[in-house]
Amino acid sequence: MADAAALPGLEHLNGLVQSVTTPDFAGVTFHEVLCKTALNHVPGASAMPFDWTVNPYRGCSHACIYCFARGTHEYLELDAGRDFDSQVIVKINVAEVLEKELRRGSWTHQPVMLGTNTDPYQRAEGRYKLMPGIVGALTESGTPFSILTKGTLLRRDLPLLTDAAQHVDVSLAMSIAVFDDALQHLIEPGTPTAAARLETVRAATEAGFRVTVFLMPIIPHLTDSIAAIDDALGRIRAAGAVRVVYGALHLRPGAKQWFMQWLGREHPELVSSYLGLYPGASSTAPKAYKAWLAKRVRPLLRVHGLDGRDEDDQPRGTPVPGLAARADARAAGVIATSRGRTAAASEPRLF
Numbered sequence: 554m555a556d557a558a559a560l561p562g563l564e565h566l567n568g569l570v571q572s573v574t575t576p577d578f579a580g581v582t583f584h585e586v587l588c589k590t591a592l593n594h595v596p597g598a599s600a601m602p603f604d605w606t607v608n609p610y611r612g613c614s615h616a617c618i619y620c621f622a623r624g625t626h627e628y629l630e631l632d633a634g635r636d637f638d639s640q641v642i643v644k645i646n647v648a649e650v651l652e653k654e655l656r657r658g659s660w661t662h663q664p665v666m667l668g669t670n671t672d673p674y675q676r677a678e679g680r681y682k683l684m685p686g687i688v689g690a691l692t693e694s695g696t697p698f699s700i701l702t703k704g705t706l707l708r709r710d711l712p713l714l715t716d717a718a719q720h721v722d723v724s725l726a727m728s729i730a731v732f733d734d735a736l737q738h739l740i741e742p743g744t745p746t747a748a749a750r751l752e753t754v755r756a757a758t759e760a761g762f763r764v765t766v767f768l769m770p771i772i773p774h775l776t777d778s779i780a781a782i783d784d785a786l787g788r789i790r791a792a793g794a795v796r797v798v799y800g801a802l803h804l805r806p807g808a809k810q811w812f813m814q815w816l817g818r819e820h821p822e823l824v825s826s827y828l829g830l831y832p833g834a835s836s837t838a839p840k841a842y843k844a845w846l847a848k849r850v851r852p853l854l855r856v857h858g859l860d861g862r863d864e865d866d867q868p869r870g871t872p873v874p875g876l877a878a879r880a881d882a883r884a885a886g887v888i889a890t891s892r893g894r895t896a897a898a899s900e901p902r903l904f
Contacts, residue, residue, distance in 0.1 A: 568586040570586060570587060571584075575680075578680070580639055581614050581638075581676075582639060582641070583680070583681075584643065585645045586642055588644040588647055590654070591651035591654055591687075592606075593606045593607065593608065603664060604663055605663055606666045606667070607665055607666075608669075608673070609667075609673055609678075609681075609683040609684070610642060610672070610673065611625065611629070611641070611642035612641040612671060613675050613743075614675050614677065616637075616742050616743040616744075617730075617743075618741070618815045619802055624808065625807075626807070633806075634810075634814075641675075643683075645683075647683055647687065648686025648687050651687060652690040655690055660694070660696075663696075664696075665696055666698070666701070667700045668701035668726075669701065672703055672704055673704075674702040674704025674705075679706055684706075684710055688714060691717070692720050695720070697722035699723070700726065701727075702726075703745065705745045705752070707727075707757070708753050708757075711757060711760045714760075724762075725765075726764065726765040726767055727754050727764060727794075728750075728767040729747050730767075730768065731772075731776060732776075732781065732784060732785045732788060734746060734747070736776070754766060754789070755793050758792070764793065764795065765794065765798060766789045766792075766796070767799075768799040769799060770801060770803060771800065771802065771850075772802050773802060773842065775820070777801075777846060777849070782850055782853055783853050783856075786853050786859060787857055790857040796859065796860040797854060798864055799846075799850050799862075800864030800865065801842060809831065813827065847863055
């Protein structure tokens with residue numbers, strides 16, 4: 554039902570249509586907006602190794618304590634803590650706007666990333682079903698794309714993505730940071746379990762995709778033991794993934810305050826250690842910790858027969874890791890497009 558009083562003060566939100574609450578999403582309010590743009594250009598100074606993104610949602614009911622995107626909610630005059638988890642902005646016309654933008658003569662069909670800010674397959678997608686239209690627009694325009702998600706709703710769209718991969722390069726990646734169920738429930742309370750996400754990796758692999766798993770973030774003192782990393786990589790390999798991207802916890806502004814509050818409640822014995830690892834305004838783990846972590850992860854990657862790299866090993870402008878185009882399309886050497894054209898398999902790929 555529409556709830557105009559769900560969050561007083563949102564009158565400033567551009568394109569607001571209505572605010573909606575529903576018993577199926579207890580504690581979450583959806584603010585439906587009409588967006589003016591769908592494609593986001595990543596600034597050249599950014600450390601991100603890609604140039605274009607699409608974000609159908611802002612805020613995320615996954616409620617991951619460490620989420621780096623929390624600070625972006627403050628641009629909307631919402632807080633980076635509880636509001637980020639429960640006040641979700643939904644761009645209800647994003648597919649139509651994207652389709653128009655991709656028709657412009659100036660569009661050069663550069664790869665587009667989905668899932669780099671908030672998750673396109675978070676629970677809201679089950680209600681709004683925005684991704685099929687986005688996938689359709691990208692495919693019809695001949696634009697390669699990749700998806701990074703923690704959401705098992707990806708499985709709903711595997712037939713659509715399989716068809717899309719016949720025409721453009723499609724990459725799929727699953728993010729799984731915590732493999733201990735009890736810890737995962739505390740630190741990522743709105744996400745599917747690791748087992749459910751691994752089943753999604755297996756389903757995507759069986760559909761013909763070469764799936765990457767983002768083992769990120771690795772959380773100091775909580776998920777960085779040899780036993781935890783070995784268990785994670787073994788389960789990832791068993792699910793059929795072929796590549797792993799790993800990296801240490803980032804604590805950006807907004808996320809840092811929220812994470813440290815959580816740590817003080819759940820693991821007060823670790824607070825002093827974290828203040829040493831992430832002092833003052835520092836948002837990244839020190840080089841010494843990253844080097845120590847790499848010495849743990851790399852031998853285990855070899856043991857499990859997985860290709861892998863540290864997140865910092867990819868400079869801007871290099872191909873984005875993620876999901877490869879379908880293996881049979883690559884082997885064939887040419888990919889038929891939806892308009893009957895052909896594209897050489899040597900064209901830029903996302904994997």
